[in-house]
Amino acid sequence: MKAKEISGNPLHGLWALTNRELKKWYKEPIVLFVSIIQPVIWMSLFGKSMNINAIFTTNLPPNMPPQLADEIMNKTFGTNDYFSFMAVGMLSFVTLFTTMFSGMSIVWDRRLGFLNKVLSTPVARGVIIFSKILSATIRSLVQASIVLIFAFMLGLKTGTNFTPINILGVYAVLFMLCMGLSALFLMIGIRSTRWETQMAVVNLLNLPLMFTSNVFFPTSMMPNWLQPIANVNPITYTTDAIRQLLIYQTNINQLIFDFAYLTMFTAAIASISIILAWKYLSK
Amino acid sequence: MVEKIIEAKGLTKVFNRNLTAVDHVTFEVEKGEIYGFLGPNGAGKTTTINMLITVLKPTEGTATVCGYDIVKDANMVRRSVGVVPQEYTADEDLTGYENIILCADLYGLPREISKKRALELLDLVQLTEFKDKKVETYSGGMRRRLELACGLINRPRVLFLDEPTLGLDVQTRANIWEYIKLLKKEYDMTLFMTTHYLEEADELCDRIAIIDHGKILVVGSPENLKNRLGGDIITLSVNEKEDISSLIEKIENVKEIKRTNGEYRIKVKDGELTAPLIIETLRRKEIKVTRLSLSKPTLNEVYLEYTGKSMRDQEESVEDFRVRRIALRRARRR
Numbered sequence: 001m002k003a004k005e006i007s008g009n010p011l012h013g014l015w016a017l018t019n020r021e022l023k024k025w026y027k028e029p030i031v032l033f034v035s036i037i038q039p040v041i042w043m044s045l046f047g048k049s050m051n052i053n054a055i056f057t058t059n060l061p062p063n064m065p066p067q068l069a070d071e072i073m074n075k076t077f078g079t080n081d082y083f084s085f086m087a088v089g090m091l092s093f094v095t096l097f098t099t100m101f102s103g104m105s106i107v108w109d110r111r112l113g114f115l116n117k118v119l120s121t122p123v124a125r126g127v128i129i130f131s132k133i134l135s136a137t138i139r140s141l142v143q144a145s146i147v148l149i150f151a152f153m154l155g156l157k158t159g160t161n162f163t164p165i166n167i168l169g170v171y172a173v174l175f176m177l178c179m180g181l182s183a184l185f186l187m188i189g190i191r192s193t194r195w196e197t198q199m200a201v202v203n204l205l206n207l208p209l210m211f212t213s214n215v216f217f218p219t220s221m222m223p224n225w226l227q228p229i230a231n232v233n234p235i236t237y238t239t240d241a242i243r244q245l246l247i248y249q250t251n252i253n254q255l256i257f258d259f260a261y262l263t264m265f266t267a268a269i270a271s272i273s274i275i276l277a278w279k280y281l282s283k
Numbered sequence: 284m285v286e287k288i289i290e291a292k293g294l295t296k297v298f299n300r301n302l303t304a305v306d307h308v309t310f311e312v313e314k315g316e317i318y319g320f321l322g323p324n325g326a327g328k329t330t331t332i333n334m335l336i337t338v339l340k341p342t343e344g345t346a347t348v349c350g351y352d353i354v355k356d357a358n359m360v361r362r363s364v365g366v367v368p369q370e371y372t373a374d375e376d377l378t379g380y381e382n383i384i385l386c387a388d389l390y391g392l393p394r395e396i397s398k399k400r401a402l403e404l405l406d407l408v409q410l411t412e413f414k415d416k417k418v419e420t421y422s423g424g425m426r427r428r429l430e431l432a433c434g435l436i437n438r439p440r441v442l443f444l445d446e447p448t449l450g451l452d453v454q455t456r457a458n459i460w461e462y463i464k465l466l467k468k469e470y471d472m473t474l475f476m477t478t479h480y481l482e483e484a485d486e487l488c489d490r491i492a493i494i495d496h497g498k499i500l501v502v503g504s505p506e507n508l509k510n511r512l513g514g515d516i517i518t519l520s521v522n523e524k525e526d527i528s529s530l531i532e533k534i535e536n537v538k539e540i541k542r543t544n545g546e547y548r549i550k551v552k553d554g555e556l557t558a559p560l561i562i563e564t565l566r567r568k569e570i571k572v573t574r575l576s577l578s579k580p581t582l583n584e585v586y587l588e589y590t591g592k593s594m595r596d597q598e599e600s601v602e603d604f605r606v607r608r609i610a611l612r613r614a615r616r617r
Binding site: 009012013015016017020023024027028112113114116117118119120121122123 | 333336337338358361362364366368369370371372374376377381384385386388389390391437
């Protein structure tokens with residue numbers, strides 16, 4: 001290769017590899033349709049079928065004041081509308097499920113020889129991993145946007161000091177979570193040559209990650225042994241930050257803390273996965 | 284002096300501390316030649332290629348490719364070589380053109396150069412017509428050609444071909460051979476290839492290294508290797524009832540002669556030259572040659588001589604392997 005053709009950019013190939021993953025998604029009408037419709041189905045079925053408000057309003061003893069129901073809801077969930085509470089949780093839920101499969105693609109690339117081919121080109125090892133993180137992040141954010149739009153359409157009740165600028169904050173928080181989670185799942189897949197193993201590990205992790213967070217239920221009401229787990233789960237912090245931004249009376253200090261925690265989690269996991277890529281991609 | 288493109292010294296790869304895939308292999312590849320590693324499955328051919336293209340790190344020993352050390356200057360090696368892997372690595376969900384552009388991007392080529400080259404290479408391997416079709420619709424031969432084109436996008440000085448015709452039918456295989464020869468001529472490259480097909484090594488390679496159990500057993504040109512076996516066989520019948528062995532024995536290049544049922548089996552060097560000589564000598568003695576056949580030793584005999592086993596026994600397992608791989612690929616399309 002002639003000298004002038006050598007790219008000095010250490011990130012060359014990043015977009016090419018990211019776009020390769022994305023094309024599998026946006027160029028396949030069925031895959032694209034399912035990935036768009038799925039969060040909508042979750043949102044409308046899950047969010048609306050679990051009508052927790054009704055527990056208190058319909059079952060309230062006749063001699064109790066009707067405001068009591070609102071009072072209990074507010075105390076438990078921080079809002080009197082359970083749909084709003086869980087719609088926000090759905091944003092994290094969608095992210096988790098999309099990023100979960102990012103680790104699968106590296107297992108496939110290894111099995112089909114594509115990984116070896118890429119390794120024989122002058123693409124930086126970290127870029128290979130980073131492209132997978134990036135493509136999963138882009139996919140998740142698109143799906144999360146759809147969830148968000150439907151949440152508003154189905155009647156998400158925003159907090160009193162909500163402004164459209166808060167939406168940007170929501171994206172920043174989700175971006176962090178996507179990066180962190182896809183890096184985590186890639187780390188699991190990096191040495192794996194069997195997709196069955198990867199699938200098993202992912203299935204083992206996803207529901208516990210979901211239920212040890214505040215997506216469906218506030219952590220303060222969880223049993224004592226569960227609370228510490230919920231309190232290290234990054235999904236808890238993501239969901240809390242988005243609730244602060246969208247449906248609660250924003251507590252700035254809490255929001256900053258949530259965001260700082262997420263940033264640390266993501267930075268740590270992403271660095272580890274890129275270091276592992278250096279170490280393990282070449283045997 | 285001929286320039287050395289690849290120099291390997293004591294190259295060794297041990298997997299999991301006890302499985303020695305490549306065992307202190309030393310060889311040199313000269314500029315402009317087609318150098319072939321011939322050996323059965325599991326002989327260490329692919330492992331050697333993977334070390335040379337910097338995908339695997341050698342456990343011991345070193346090698347230089349285009350003057351760059353495969354460990355210390357790995358990135359420079361990657362820039363100078365092209366790779367056509369054993370597997371079909373093109374992305375099935377993308378078109379042929381998109382796949383080549385993807386390869387170009389992995390080398391960081393500017394878009395205007397990669398577009399021009401992609402079209403040129405697609406034309407060379409005659410896939411222009413199918414360039415906007417998804418690779419999943421391609422036949423095995425088309426895929427191989429696409430892999431060849433991808434391997435050439437960075438104008439490599441040396442191209443590595445790992446089992447370039449594995450699993451292809453005989454016609455497609457011959458077709459791929461033509462493309463390989465064409466590409467070599469067009470781009471003036473050095474080729475390093477592995478194969479377990481004898482015809483392929485015979486047809487394409489300037490020099491062959493026979494490798495088994497991670498060790499190189501012998502190196503030489505196909506002709507040279509065959510000649511070492513003791514030469515060609517001439518089978519002869521004449522209209523003379525008396526034994527004329529002593530007469531033939533005196534002819535130049537004749538090494539060994541055996542007479543069975545009035546037929547002579549003569550082991551000779553340079554059969555094409557010696558056969559007319561025999562006819563001529565016998566005619567002078569007024570003996571008429573009624574029948575003559577000349578057979579050349581095949582690489583299979585060479586192979587048998589050095590590895591102690593026939594190559595033919597191995598092909599079944601390769602087919603099984605392909606069937607499994609295809610099943611796997613189908614499963615991937617979710």
